[in-house]
Every structure is written in C-alpha cells, then in structure tokens.
Amino acid sequence: MDPKMCDQLIEYLNGHMNDTEKMEFEAHMEECPDCLDECKEMQELMTDLPYLSEPAAPPEGMKERVLSTVFDSEEIESSKAINKPDTERKSSAYRSRRNWISGVLAAGLVLSLGANAYLLAQNNEKQQALEEKVSQTYVSVNLAPQDSKSSGTASMVKGKKGMNLVVQTKDMVPVKGKEAYQVWLIEGEKKFRAGTFVPDKKGNGTVVFDVDYPGEHNWDAVAVSHEPTAKSEQPKGSIVLLSKL
Amino acid sequence: MSKLTDFELYTKVQNGDKSALEQIYDRYEKLLFSFAFRMTQNKDTAEDVIQEVFIKLWRKKGVYSEEKGKFSSWLLTVTRNTCLDFIRKAKGNEVELEDRDSLVKDEMSVEDQITWKEERQKLKSAMHLLADEQQKVVDLFYFKGMSQQKIAEECGIPLGTVKGRIRLALKHLKEKYKAAERGGTYGPKNV
Ligand SMILES: [Zn+2]
Numbered sequence: 001m002d003p004k005m006c007d008q009l010i011e012y013l014n015g016h017m018n019d020t021e022k023m024e025f026e027a028h029m030e031e032c033p034d035c036l037d038e039c040k041e042m043q044e045l046m047t048d049l050p051y052l053s054e055p056a057a058p059p060e061g062m063k064e065r066v067l068s069t070v071f072d073s074e075e076i077e078s079s080k081a082i083n084k085p086d087t088e089r090k091s092s093a094y095r096s097r098r099n100w101i102s103g104v105l106a107a108g109l110v111l112s113l114g115a116n117a118y119l120l121a122q123n124n125e126k127q128q129a130l131e132e133k134v135s136q137t138y139v140s141v142n143l144a145p146q147d148s149k150s151s152g153t154a155s156m157v158k159g160k161k162g163m164n165l166v167v168q169t170k171d172m173v174p175v176k177g178k179e180a181y182q183v184w185l186i187e188g189e190k191k192f193r194a195g196t197f198v199p200d201k202k203g204n205g206t207v208v209f210d211v212d213y214p215g216e217h218n219w220d221a222v223a224v225s226h227e228p229t230a231k232s233e234q235p236k237g238s239i240v241l242l243s244k245l
Numbered sequence: 246m247s248k249l250t251d252f253e254l255y256t257k258v259q260n261g262d263k264s265a266l267e268q269i270y271d272r273y274e275k276l277l278f279s280f281a282f283r284m285t286q287n288k289d290t291a292e293d294v295i296q297e298v299f300i301k302l303w304r305k306k307g308v309y310s311e312e313k314g315k316f317s318s319w320l321l322t323v324t325r326n327t328c329l330d331f332i333r334k335a336k337g338n339e340v341e342l343e344d345r346d347s348l349v350k351d352e353m354s355v356e357d358q359i360t361w362k363e364e365r366q367k368l369k370s371a372m373h374l375l376a377d378e379q380q381k382v383v384d385l386f387y388f389k390g391m392s393q394q395k396i397a398e399e400c401g402i403p404l405g406t407v408k409g410r411i412r413l414a415l416k417h418l419k420e421k422y423k424a425a426e427r428g429g430t431y432g433p434k435n436v
Contacts, residue, residue: 052365
C-alpha cells in the first residue's frame, strides 16, 4: 500500500482535502483494509465528543431566521418545478450540463473555490433551470467572495441573439440610496462594464447581460463590485466577487 | 399523541413536512448550537452553521439511513463537517473567529436545562483523567479541526506520530467514559 496515502486519514476526517484528494483517499480505503478499519474506529471514537460542548444559548430569534431561510430555499425549487420541461428537453438539458462541467474541469478551474458542496449543488440546479431557457453554456464558474460574505456563479451562455453573461448572486449586502452592483468582464488590464443590478431584499440577484462588445475578446475574469452609483464607467467601489473565466 | 422518533420525523421531512423539520429543530437546537459554538467560537458563525445544516437536511433528501447509526450521531457529524468548512473559509479570509466568553457567561442557567447534561459530566470527568497532552490533542484534532502538520507544530511532536497519538487519546477517553457510564448510572455521580 502507498504509505503516503495511509498517512492521510486525519486530513480526511478533518476535511483538509479537495474533492479529488477526497475521492482518491476513499478509493484507497477500498483497497487498504488498515485505513478502512482505522477510519471506522476513529469515527466510532468520535461519536460522543460533541456532548463535551458546554451549553450555549442560541441567539434571540435564531429559530425564525433559520427556518424561514430553509423554507424559502424550498420555494425557489417548487416555482422551478412548475416549468418542468418534457422528458426530451430534460435529457438534453442534462447532457449540456454534463458538458459544461467537463468543460470547466478541462479548463483546469477549481470548481468549489471554497464554496461548500451544498451551495454548488444549489447553483447547479439554478444553472440547469436557466439552461433550459437559454441554449448552451460555454463556461460557468463560482464567484469567489472578496472580503464579503456573498457568493454566486457566472456563466457565459450562448443565447438566440448571441452571448449572454448570466450572473447569480446571494448574500449580497443591501444597497443604500443610489448604490448598485456592477458586473465587469476583465480582459488583461481592461475592464468592460457588463451591467448593473440591485439585489432583492434577501440579498439575491439574478441577471442576464448581453455580451456584444465590438471586436474579438478573450475574457480573463468576471467581477462584481459595489458601486456608489449605477453609472460608473470604470470600477470605483470595492470588488465583492471575483473569478477567473 | 406519542412522541415520534427521530427517524419517523426524518422520514416526514423527506416528504416535505415542515412541522417535522421544526420538531427536529426544536429537539436539537441547543445541542447543535452549543457544539457549533464550541467549534467555531463565534455565535454568528454557529448560527450560519445551523442554518446550513438544516438546509442540507431539508434539501438533500435521502442522505441519512438507519444503517448509518443513530440519527443524532449523523446530524452531529454533518454539523461538525459544516463547522470545519466554515473554519477553513474563515482561515482563508484571515478573519479571526473569537467571541467566546460573551455568550456562555450570561447563560449559566442553560446548563440545567440541557438534555446532554449527564453525558457531558461523564465525558468531562473522563477527559480530566487524561494526561494534559492527550486532552490537548483531542481538542486540536476534534474541536479545532487542525491538520496533522498544525497539530505536530502545536504539540511539538513529529508529524509521523500525530495520527497514533490522536487515536490513543481518543481510545483512552472512550475507556474512561465507558467506565464512568458503568459506574454512574445507578450509583452516586462520579464527578
Ligand atoms: Zn492505507
């Protein structure tokens, strides 16, 4: 057995692995009974430890906040279900999703960028819903927060009239007065304004912009910034989300 | 009406029963929050963790099965993994997670209401029977979720010995806990 692999159990149990490493270690455990036994033993030994926690009172109103967020997440799903495509379209949407995932992997982009698996799964679902409306996704990335708690995805999608940039964000800080969020496409040192949006009360925003700049472009990255007004021709405010394309 | 088991409630949650989720929430709120707070050392983060756990429970249907052991153990494992995600993310953003004292002090009375009081007392006394170094290893590994490298540095021990030491410390803890359990159920409290 690979002795290096056998040393990885602690990293596995404490989540210090990316998805690939995790899969590799799980595959290793299938072939290495020592590691598998050790892993089971450790998990067993860890079962009671949470009860060591000293009691802490949950903050005021936590139950209402948590449950309303949880049930809101469901409403998004059920409104999507109303527009369920027929079987044929569903399978083609599924295929195109597989394609963009492999495309993203081929491009060597790290899928999770620190986002947890759930968020990724949720975005994939939204992604799929959008893909049913527009035809083909070229590239889709998770936007990484920059000194913010926000998250989101950006996708280049080929629509009927040309390329679109689809940006979905959540947990955006609310805007005050004339403030707005702007989306930028970045090519080398140049920043092109893709468009503006204001998130809803819950901090979510989903927008589709046309990408019809004259000439050939090879976009490097996409960014979202919090701007003092919706009119900035170049970013003035702070960048809250950023990702390579 | 008799109280539903966790598994019965979980099955209802799978069928989209909101009140079943609420009942699970009520049953585990204090334990999960206390655990998440112990791990993240920050009450806002702990609340975010709880929210994430319940979203997982509500949305990712069919993950738990009875073969995986007790529902509570599974839920606590999900909570720990979610905490580890948040701890890692916070490290990446170089945000210090710290406001430990603010909460616990003004809520001392909670101690008496908690359902895991007995387990906690037995575990605590078992923990005190371990050598200081072993207690530290348990804390760094389990609650702080550190990597092997980090634990080696913190304890000043060779990297290659970290796994063995964690395992040994956990084994000792379990033995002492088992002993406390055997002696503690009918007789006087062994604290
Ligand atoms: Zn092995």
